[in-house]
Amino acid sequence: MIPQYDIKDLLFYENNDFIIARKPAGFLSEEDPAGSVNLRSLLEKYLSETYPWKKRGICQLVNRLDKPVEGLLICAKKQSILKGLQQQFYERTVRKNYFAIVEGKPEPIKATIKSHLKKVQHAFRAVAATANDPEAKEAILHYQLLDHQEGFSLLQIELRTGKFHQIRFQLSQKSYPIWNDEWYGAKKYSAEMKIGLFSYSIQFKDVQTGEQRNFVCCPPLDKEPWNLFFGVLSQKCQTLVE
Secondary structure (H helix, E strand, O other): OOOOOOHHHHEEEEOOOEEEEEEOOOOEOOOOOOOOOEHHHHHHHHHHHHOOOOOOOOOEEOOOOOOOOEEEEEEEOOHHHHHHHHHHHHOOOOEEEEEEEEEOOOOOOEEEEEEEEEEEOOOOEEEEOOOOOOOOEEEEEEEEEEEEEOOEEEEEEEEOOOOOOHHHHHHHHOOOOEOOOHHHOOOOOOOOOOOOEEEEEEEEEOOOOOOEEEEEOOOOOOOOOHHHHHHHHHHHHHHHHO
16 A cells, blocks of 8 residues: 655755656556556646646656665756756766665676666566667666675666666666565565665756756665665765765
8 A cells, every 4th residue: 555645755855947756666657457556647747736827737757666675867848948958868967876685695786787687578677688689778787786785785876878777677687686676586574565766866957047957866765665764864964965
């Protein structure tokens, strides 16, 4: 069962052009055929109720997160902003960073992972692919080990590409599946619809002003699995915000 949220708890930042929203784990980013609770619909309802005079406004997500992943998303409120941000994603100039808690201890402690994957529609998962496969997508991420204890590692990840289930797939392929991500080979540690992956930072160029914008938020340190690394994450988040 998905908890009820006050929409104000999901609004991390808002201006006339876009919303930075904090998607909870267990929420879909946007609609599915079953009409499940989703972030985009909640934001759309909020905008229509808060600004009823803005008849030409939109509410379109520029990026998305998997259902069990928590963290920051961008919602464009104007067509021109949506187009400009989509172009930045296409050009790979948007910087997206995550915290991940994985099983085991990665070696080396800092590396770039490059691989090819493809989405299997009927299984709704990513699988390995060869570079010459017409359905293959190149996936690139960089990770750094921040801490290790009790059989788990805390990683800081910079996503260089944004492919389907990329982080989950690539870390699993290296034998370091994400905490509670049974879909990609991890043990089940919690019955809740969440995994140890959090989108903590997103950086892009403001479409209107050209100013570099960087938004950072911290995982819920009082909840599993993030409480396992409470000290390291507290210090890291404080540094990032400063």
